[in-house]
Amino acid sequence: MTTYAFLLDLGRCIGCQACVAACKTGNELSPGVQYIHISEQTRGVFPALQSSIKNHRCYHCADAACVAVCPTGALYKEDGLTRLDASQCSGCAYCVDACPFNVPQLVNGRSNKCDGCAEVVKAGGQPWCVKTCPSNALMYGERETIMAEAHRRAEALRVRYPHAQVYGETQLGGLGVVMVLPDQPEQLDLPANPQIPAVLNTWQNVVQPASVGLLGFSLAFTGLAAIIARRNHKQEVAHLHVQNSAEETAAVQPDHANET
Amino acid sequence: MARTKLQISRRNFLKSSLLSAAALSISSCSAQPLATVLNQNGLRLPWFRTGEIKTTYNYCDMCPWRCGIVVKSVDGQIYKVDGNPADPKSRGMLCARGQAGPSFVYDPDRLRAPMIRTGARGEGKFKEVTWAEALDYTAEKLKITGQAFGPEAVAVFGHTSGDFWFTDYFAQAWGTPNAAKPSSSLCTSPREEAAKLTYGLPIGGHEPVDWDAINCIVLIGSHIGEDARNTVMQDFANAWARGAKVIVVDPRFSNVAAKADYWLPIKPGTDTALLLAWLNVLINEERYDKAYVADWTTGLEALAAHVAPFTPEWAAEITDLPAESIRATARLMADNLPQAAIIPGRHVTWYGNDTQRMRAIYMINALLGAYGREGGIYFSKSPYIEAYPHPPFAVTGSSGGCSAEPGQESAELPLGPTGKARADGARTNFLRGATAMQELIPPMISGEPYPIKALIVYGVNLLNSIPNPQRTIEALKKLDFVLAVDVLPQEHVAWADVVFPEATALERYDELWVVAHKTPYIAMREPAIEPLYDTKPAWWMVRELGLRLGMEPYFRWETAEEYLDARLLSIGSSLDKMRQTNGVIVQQGKPYFEDFAGESPFPTASGKIELYSDELASAGFEPMPTYEPVAEPPAGYFRLLYGRHPVHTFAKTQNTPLLNELYPENELWLNEDEAGRQGITNGQYVWLENQDGARSGPIKVKATQRIRSDAVYMVHGFGQNAPELSRANGQGASDTKLQTTYALDPISGGAGMRVNFVRIVKEV
Structure with a gap:
């Protein structure tokens, strides 16, 4: 199965927010809702300064915590990206708490986040942010192609920034947004090795299967109990009939004692 | 009996659910029913699936760069603007401001109908009138001014891409050399004059x-x-x-x-x-x-x-x-x-x-x-195309400023019909260059060298662009007549006698965008939707005024399409043909020496x-540049610097819902160490007072290492005092209102604005 990915080149990004506006208009996001947030990061003391742009958005983790915790299947993986079918969302907000990057938000009681412009892409287009990016910091395509381009760009960037590197190749099973970083991730407010919280692993690998098992067990047990109860009930009823008919036989002439 | 009943109802149940599934899959082909279904579930069908998408060609008006765009509308509603891949500027991409084009169109604060002033000037009280009333009234006022003081007594200020109609076409046909654009003396005049003085060519709109x-x-x-x-x-x-x-x-x-x-x-x-x-x-x-x-x-x-x-x-x-x-x-x-x-x-x-x-x-x-x-x-070249074949204008040559084609500017100042040249002090207070907008303000007050009695202001945010706005208000009080043409109720609109509400760029035809470039090109603008409310395009307004002012020979064309097709005919094209080539005509350039x-x-x-x-x-100037020290900030003051934010253009977009959401107020960049010395913390609101005692509204401090300690910086265009702008009014601080003075460039007439100093006031 082909997996797709975004390239996000933070070397090229100049912070113009064209992606933010294209995303908002293309996806008709309500006032106050943004799938992409741009902010500056500055390090050092005047005049020895370094600065870069933070581009906060859904990174489409392969091991997506939001998908793991979603009880309704509203969040799911498709083509390497994390999709959201809001009509399935129950508004439990587990995804809001689980995401290691703080991405999903509840909007009107439903989870809300970038779905990689699923409709546009399936119709043969490019995600809105990618289509408009003036600094060519964004690309979208097959993950292999994107990964190769990311490595090419990171290597070229190392002439300027010795710590330039690719981020997202392995993190959380590989991100669907592969980043070219001009510096170490920690310098750019990104965890070098992001983890799904252990609690979530327990939730996904132990609690959820266990709960399914328990549910099956309880159903089976209930069924068994019902069968036993019914058998007992029948036996009791039969026993009562036997007693009654014995008494009735003694009183009047019985002619249909065993018909019930 | 009971068992039979259950069987039937189960069959019915299965049938009906199959039917509804089929209906659902059919309804996804015809969008409306599915949209309804989705709506009932609190969800929405994306705009690009709700109906037939109509694509029109345009050039963006959200900043003066004017990228080629394709505008997507469905059922008379504009949804999305994208860069036009055929356009040499946008190449299919677009910035945040361009993306907000539809948001600008649907700004609920827009001017909706022509208005005539009822209260005192500046009070902002108006009555809505018909276009006929507004046009008749305006024409009468202009006629009276022209008869009493000559047509030169009418000044025309224009900005944004419809300015051609008022600042160039109408001003020249009417006969006033006092037409000015802020893009000249408030922006690029020095670089244009320096380029022409040094190597004979202007820079032009697109830096080559x-x-x-x-x-x-x-x-x-x-x-x-x-x-x-x-x-x-x-x-x-x-x-x-x-x-x-x-x-x-x-x-x-x-x-x-x-x-x-x-x-x-x-x-x-x-x-x-x-x-x-x-x-x-x-x-x-x-x-x-x-x-x-x-x-x-x-x-x-x-x-x-x-x-x-x-x-x-x-x-x-x-x-x-x-x-x-x-x-x-x-x-x-x-x-x-x-x-x-x-x-x-x-x-x-x-x-x-x-x-x-x-x-x-x-x-x-x-x-x-x-x-x-x-x-x-490289050497940029203008595309070849003829002007519309109108009779010679009453004022010939470029009076408006940067619209002059290279090589067509006259060394002589153009004269109006009663023999008066520009009133901005060209040749006396400064050497040369396009009309200096800020220098047309003093004649409105003093009547020297001759009186300017009426002002047409098209799309210029008068009090948030020209330095010394206090002086501009004085002039507005003295004028006999002020016409404001705008999309929004900007601050200065309150000072108008008549207000013409304009249709936005996405709702109108307009003059061609003719761009000197490495690959010279021409772009077209056509409406994506009918103008909202009772708004009209500028070409219609000037034509209606012209017909009322005895200027019929300049307005033989009846529609913008007719005007545009006449121009395009000179290069064997037409609007229809331009649509075939995605709204753009690209010509051959001569960028390098080899081409000469x-x-x-x-x-x-x-x-x-x-x-x-x-x-x-x-001319009595230094033949080669020398370093002349500029005044230093007094003790306790910082030099006031200003600049741009990527989601805003000048003082035009602060109220645009989408852009306002992304950056609603400006910040004061202040050196972090300096902030510490003054006991100011990041995020704190402060006031600014300039060297002349002018005060700004409260502005949030951005304490940062990213600026020197002898200057402060803010994004231009905020701090507007315009109560009708529900989002922008009073947000942030205005750099313009702190620019009570400027330094006139004696060569180009440019207004140097970085000569103002501010001190920080922590409490008022």
């Missing part, structure tokens, strides 16, 4: 930097990325990623400075000293393109003697930059010549000595051999780049 092959980029104050001109961001990013070296001179660590190989945090106001030192290094170390300089420049010897004392050590003292950095950066430029250039800035009206500073920049580019060389500064077949591309007296300017010398 040959980005594809440049290897060393020098930016002086240009903050690409924050100044979000789409093409420039694309070109810069590509050149940078290719490995081009970048030198940024800026008192502030801008986003582009963060990408630079050298950031020179210069002391504000000392740029010319740095430029002279760079000239000194290039000449002293003989690091210039000798053959090019010998062939194509005059005055090198004089220049060499002139800059001999201006060593990097001399400049280091003045600029607060290390001499080694000055030397190293000059060498870096030289190492990459001729694929190296200082990029002509855009807003260059800083200190009043700006034409001379720009000349120093162009001299360095000349020594680097950049002009007409691949990877340097041995002829000089420089239309100067000498046919060469004039390092020494005889023209300036004979």
Whole structure:
């Protein structure tokens, strides 16, 4: 199965927010809702300064915590990206708490986040942010192609920034947004090795299967109990009939004692 | 019985659910039912699936760069604007402001109907009237003014892309040379005049930097990325990623400075000293393109003697930059010549000595051999197309400013029908250049050199762009008649007698966008939807006024389409044909020396780049730039610097819902250590008071290491006092209102605005 990915080149990004506006208009996001947030990061003391742009958005983790915790299947993986079918969302907000990057938000009681412009892409287009990016910091395509381009760009960037590197190749099973970083991730407010919280692993690998098992067990047990109860009930009823008919036989002439 | 009943109902149940599934799958083909179904579930069908998408061609009006766009509308509603892939500027991409084009159209605060003033001027009280009433009233007032004082007594200020109709077409047909655009004397006049004085060519609307092959980029104050001109961001990013070296001179660590190989945090106001030192290094170390300089420049010897004392050590003292950095950066430029250039800035009206500073920049580019060389500064060419065949105008030549085609400007000032030249002091207070808007304000107050009695203001945010707005208000009080044409109830609209509500660029036809470029091109504008409310396009307004003012010969055309098709016919095209080529016609350029077949591309007296300017010398100016110190901030004050934010344009977009959401108020950049010394914390609101006691509204402090401690910085265009703008009103602080003074550039008429100082007031 082909997996797709975004390239996000933070070397090229100049912070113009064209992606933010294209995303908002293309996806008709309500006032106050943004799938992409741009902010500056500055390090050092005047005049020895370094600065870069933070581009906060859904990174489409392969091991997506939001998908793991979603009880309704509203969040799911498709083509390497994390999709959201809001009509399935129950508004439990587990995804809001689980995401290691703080991405999903509840909007009107439903989870809300970038779905990689699923409709546009399936119709043969490019995600809105990618289509408009003036600094060519964004690309979208097959993950292999994107990964190769990311490595090419990171290597070229190392002439300027010795710590330039690719981020997202392995993190959380590989991100669907592969980043070219001009510096170490920690310098750019990104965890070098992001983890799904252990609690979530327990939730996904132990609690959820266990709960399914328990549910099956309880159903089976209930069924068994019902069968036993019914058998007992029948036996009791039969026993009562036997007693009654014995008494009735003694009183009047019985002619249909065993018909019930 | 019971069992039979259950079976039937189960069958019915299965049938009905199959039917509804089928209905659902059918309904996804015909959008409306599914949309309804989704709506019932609190969800929404994306706009691009709700109906037939209508695509129209346009050029963006959200900033003056004017990228080609395709506008997508469905059922009479505009949903999305994208860059036009066929357009040489946008190349299919678009900035945040362009993306907000539909948001600008659907701003609920828009002016909706023509209005005539009922209260006192400035009070903002109006009654809605019909177009006929508004036009008749305006025509009557203009007629009275013209008869009493001559047509020159009407000034026309215009900005944004419909300004052609009022500032060029109407003003020239009516007969006033007092038509001005802020893009000249409040922005680019010094760089245009310096370019014409030095090598005979204007810069033009699109800076002719040959980005594809440049290897060393020098930016002086240009903050690409924050100044979000789409093409420039694309070109810069590509050149940078290719490995081009970048030198940024800026008192502030801008986003582009963060990408630079050298950031020179210069002391504000000392740029010319740095430029002279760079000239000194290039000449002293003989690091210039000798053959090019010998062939194509005059005055090198004089220049060499002139800059001999201006060593990097001399400049280091003045600029607060290390001499080694000055030397190293000059060498870096030289190492990459001729694929190296200082990029002509855009807003260059800083200190009043700006034409001379720009000349120093162009001299360095000349020594680097950049002009007409691949990877340097190419020669831009205007596309060929005829003007509409109207009768000769009452005022001929360019009165409006930057609309003049290269080579068509007259050395003589154009005269109005009663023999009066511009009232802005050209030739007396300043040497040359486009009409200086701010210099037309004093004649409105003093009546000197002659009275200006009426003002038409089209799309200029009068009180948030011209420095010394207090003086502008005085003028507005004195005028006999003020017509404001605008989309929004901007601050100055309250001062109008009549208000014409304009249809936005996405709702109208408009003059062609004719662009001097490496590949000269023409772009078209057509409406995506009918104008909202009772709004009209500018071409319709000027025509209706013209017909009421006895100017019929200029308005033989009845519709914009007719006008446009007449122009396009001169190049064998039409609106229909332009649509076939995606709304753009691209022509062949002549970017390099090779394209001139041995002829000089420089239309100067000498046919060469004039390092020494005889023209300036004979007019009594320094023939070569010198460093003149500018006034320093008094103790306790900071120099007030201002600039751009990527999601806003001037004072136009602060109320646009989408852009307002992304950046609702400006911030005061203040050096973090300085903030600590003053006991000010990041995020705290403060007030500013300038050297003349003018106060700003409260502004949030951004305490940062990214700026020098002798200056503060804010994004221009905020702090508007316009109660009808529900989002922008009173948000942030206005730099313009703190610019109670400016320094007039005696050569270009530019208004240098970085000569104002502010102190921080913590409590009021």
